Amino acid sequence: MTQKDLAEVLRSLALKGAYRQLKLATEPDLDGFKPSDDCHGNATKWVVPHPQHKIIDGFLVINDCVFDKHSVIDTGCPKLLDITPRNSNESLNLLRFIEFDGGSRALFDAMPNQVIWRQG
Numbered sequence: 001m002t003q004k005d006l007a008e009v010l011r012s013l014a015l016k017g018a019y020r021q022l023k024l025a026t027e028p029d030l031d032g033f034k035p036s037d038d039c040h041g042n043a044t045k046w047v048v049p050h051p052q053h054k055i056i057d058g059f060l061v062i063n064d065c066v067f068d069k070h071s072v073i074d075t076g077c078p079k080l081l082d083i084t085p086r087n088s089n090e091s092l093n094l095l096r097f098i099e100f101d102g103g104s105r106a107l108f109d110a111m112p113n114q115v116i117w118r119q120g
Contacts, residue, residue: 001102003112003115006111006112006115007067007115007116007117007118008117010059010061010067010098010115010117011064011065011117013098014061014064014067014096014098015064018098019061019096019097019098020079020080020096020097020098020099021078021079021080021095021096021097022060022072022079022080022081022082022095022096022097023077023079023080023081023082023095024082024086024095025081025082025083029081029083030083033045033046033083035083035084035085036084036085037084037085038084039070039071039072039082039083039084040057040071042071042083042084043055043071043072043073043083046073046083047073050073050075052076053073053074053075053076054073054074055071055072055073055074056071056072056073056074056080056097056099057069057070057071057099057100057105057108058070058071058072058097058098058099058100059097059098059100059115060096060097061096061097061098064117065116065117065118066114066115066116066117067098067114067115067116067117068113068114068115069108069111069112069113069114069115070082070084070097072097080097082097
């Protein structure tokens with residue numbers, strides 16, 4: 001899949017509302033866990049003491065044209081848990097997440113960190 005194809009798919013899913021809501025982790029949610037700025041590493045470290053939880057790879061919907069590769073946690077609740085800290089100037093509205101359902105982790109790792117949809 002080309003980056004342009006990926007951008008088309010992500011934009012289409014975002015416009016259709018085919019995303020899951022995120023909950024930004026609070027101190028009680030983290031229960032002493034100290035996350036870094038590496039979302040994929042955070043997720044990998046999180047599931048070691050929480051084997052009942054699952055890593056979900058996908059893309060944060062920044063807006064209907066910009067998507068950032070990201071990993072979050074499925075705790076079994078309706079909302080996915082985002083355990084990676086946010087910059088103080090970053091919007092807390094980044095709560096939409098499109099799950100990657102396209103095969104292997106290697107394929108996901110090879111995808112760009114940011115996907116931008118451009119018309120035409």
